[in-house]
Amino acid sequence: DQQVKQNSPSLSVQEGRISILNCDYTNSMFDYFLWYKKYPAEGPTFLISISSIKDKNEDGRFTVFLNKSAKHLSLHIVPSQPGDSAVYFCAAGTYKYIFGTGTRLKVLA
Amino acid sequence: SQTIHQWPATLVQPVGSPLSLECTVEGTSNPNLYWYRQAAGRGLQLLFYSVGIGQISSEVPQNLSASRPQDRQFILSSKKLLLSDSGFYLCAWSVGGVGSDGYTFGSGTRLTVV
Numbered sequence: 001d002q003q004v005k006q007n008s009p010s011l012s013v014q015e016g017r018i019s020i021l022n023c024d025y026t027n028s029m030f031d032y033f034l035w036y037k038k039y040p041a042e043g044p045t046f047l048i049s050i051s052s053i054k055d056k057n058e059d060g061r062f063t064v065f066l067n068k069s070a071k072h073l074s075l076h077i078v079p080s081q082p083g084d085s086a087v088y089f090c091a092a093g094t095y096k097y098i099f100g101t102g103t104r105l106k107v108l109a
Numbered sequence: 110s111q112t113i114h115q116w117p118a119t120l121v122q123p124v125g126s127p128l129s130l131e132c133t134v135e136g137t138s139n140p141n142l143y144w145y146r147q148a149a150g151r152g153l154q155l156l157f158y159s160v161g162i163g164q165i166s167s168e169v170p171q172n173l174s175a176s177r178p179q180d181r182q183f184i185l186s187s188k189k190l191l192l193s194d195s196g197f198y199l200c201a202w203s204v205g206g207v208g209s210d211g212y213t214f215g216s217g218t219r220l221t222v223v
Contacts, residue, residue, distance in 0.1 A: 006152075032207045036214075043115075043199050043214030044153070051209065089153060095206040099145075101152035 003027050004092050006100035014108050019077040021103050023090030026071065030092040035064060035075045038087045038102070047088075048075070080107045111136035115200045115215030122222055128173075128187040130218050132200030135181065140202040142183040143212060144175055147197040159183060195222045 005024045013019045021035075031052050036044035050057040050064045050073075057064050063076045073090055085107045091097040115132045122128060134140050144156040155168045157175035165175050172191050176184045183200055197219050201212040 004152075032209065032211075034211045036211070041118075041197075041217065041219065043201075043216050046211045046213070049209045049211055091153075091211070093207040096143075096155065096158060097207060097212060098155070099153035 004098045004100040006090060006103050008103050010104040012106045013080045015082055016079045019080045019105055021075040021088050023073040023100055024071060025092045029094055031094050033066060033073050034091040036089045044089055082107050082109050113202055113213055113215045117218060119219045122190050124192055124222055125189045128190050130185040130198055132183040132215055133181055134202045143201040144185050145199040190222045192222050195220055
């Protein structure tokens with residue numbers, strides 16, 4: 001049973017436009033939500049997080065939105081840059097994190 | 110500053126051979142330690158986690174085992190590898206469980222069982 005789902009395996013966006021990556025979860029008890037970025041043959045690197053008491057967190061070009069009633073999480077990247085091309089994982093958890101299957105973002109120059 | 114080391118970076122092993130992957134963390138004490146696997150076309154699956162020396166929690170039944178002989182050392186092992194053990198293995202650490210800083214991952218080991 002996949003508790004954290006990323007239903008879009010891939011996404012292509014033009015440079016300068018907004019990238020929106022989505023994530024759905026099933027467990028309403030999750031406390032924290034994260035987004036990670038991963039390049040091939042490297043470990044994931046932490047991007048941004050949000051706790052369950054908030055609905056938005058912003059860090060530079062990255063904004064994470066949390067809709068608890070819909071059990072939905074999204075990451076907005078504005079403006080998108082070619083260096084943002086990577087696989088993005090969302091994660092959610094209470095005492096440990098459960099990761100989604102990832103979305104491969106390709107930013108076209 | 111804290112760093113995490115994971116080796117080797119790549120490994121090709123025959124079916125039925127043993128496995129030992131090592132992970133060490135520097136610059137922190139009593140970290141939580143994790144082993145994840147990313148299989149082709151799949152997400153990051155938590156295999157094991159440890160909150161202290163000698164304490165191991167297994168998340169999924171499998172052909173692998175983990176040990177934590179020292180505070181900042183985490184080892185992933187198998188006595189006999191299967192083809193299905195192929196994947197990208199990641200070690201990670203954290204202070205406590207979940208929190209706003211998430212986990213810090215190592216650079217990973219690409220294991221190919223042939």
